Amino acid sequence: MFSKSCEYAIKAMIFIAQKSKDEARVGIKEIAKGTDSPEHFVAKIMQDLSRRKLVHSVKGPNGGFYMDHFDLKTSLADIVKAIDGDSIYKDCVLGLKACSEKNPCPVHNEFKEIKKNLIMMIEDNTIGDFNEKLDSGKFFLRNK
Amino acid sequence: MFSKSCEYAIKAMIFIAQKSKDEARVGIKEIAKGTDSPEHFVAKIMQDLSRRKLVHSVKGPNGGFYMDHFDLKTSLADIVKAIDGDSIYKDCVLGLKACSEKNPCPVHNEFKEIKKNLIMMIEDNTIGDFNEKLDSGKFFLRNK
DNA sequence: AAATTAAAAGAGTTTAATATCTTTTAATGG
């Protein structure tokens, strides 16, 4: 559904949200361990998310990544678009460039509905929402 | 959403269905041209689909691929499973091996609904259905 | 100001997906 990079990005964002109550900073190593992700790879992805202002970062001692109240409003769609681009939004499922509403491929209408639901869902759900889910103790990010 | 291989597979299957009224056979070159796909690559994919009995093939002069009445009942899901495997069915969107109904990741329930709809749709829709759509003249497979 | 810390940036490697090319096998027609 999403690329590995995107999976890591989503997990990292949720992890940072969890850890950054009262502006605390989380380092790359902690993020990598906390999300079972390859450290240097997730570091690259964080650079991206940071450049795109989806998280804040500070260098130096006690530095790291954090999210403020506003950052919690970041939607899944924001992350997906940042990392995987908008192919979910605009590309034909069969890869047909000519496919459109006026010139639909045979599977166009069936996937239109699916994609609409998917897009609505990722637009609606924010990091803050998932953060609260984890807080409830009924959902888990760790893999072991 | 799907791999390139899977896109080619779906397009090839629909194309063959179109061409195999009265048991006619379609060659690899014709399939490749008719679906804007790389010839040798689509040949490999057809080997797979043929081995898995989703299409019939005959070698030699006037040989090629074809589908009988029964083959038209092949669902999109059959093709997806044959080529991309069942990761849509069983893998966590965040790649968490520990994620399950009892141990859900934060995005589990949101994607559960999306995936359910997607799976139902690909299970329900057959090559025969898309074949009829193309026959209606309101849908198109060609890319130019 | 110097030492230290941690992210940013850049460069490089590995692996898997995509794509191509060649040889073999099996069917058909002459």
Add this chain to the structure above:
DNA sequence: CCATTAAAAGATATTAAACTCTTTTAATTT
């Protein structure tokens, strides 16, 4: 049964995604 045709199979090449390592920059602490 020989020549031809076309898929099957196998081997190779290319590209992009995934992952790693090193150097640089910018903070902080002492």
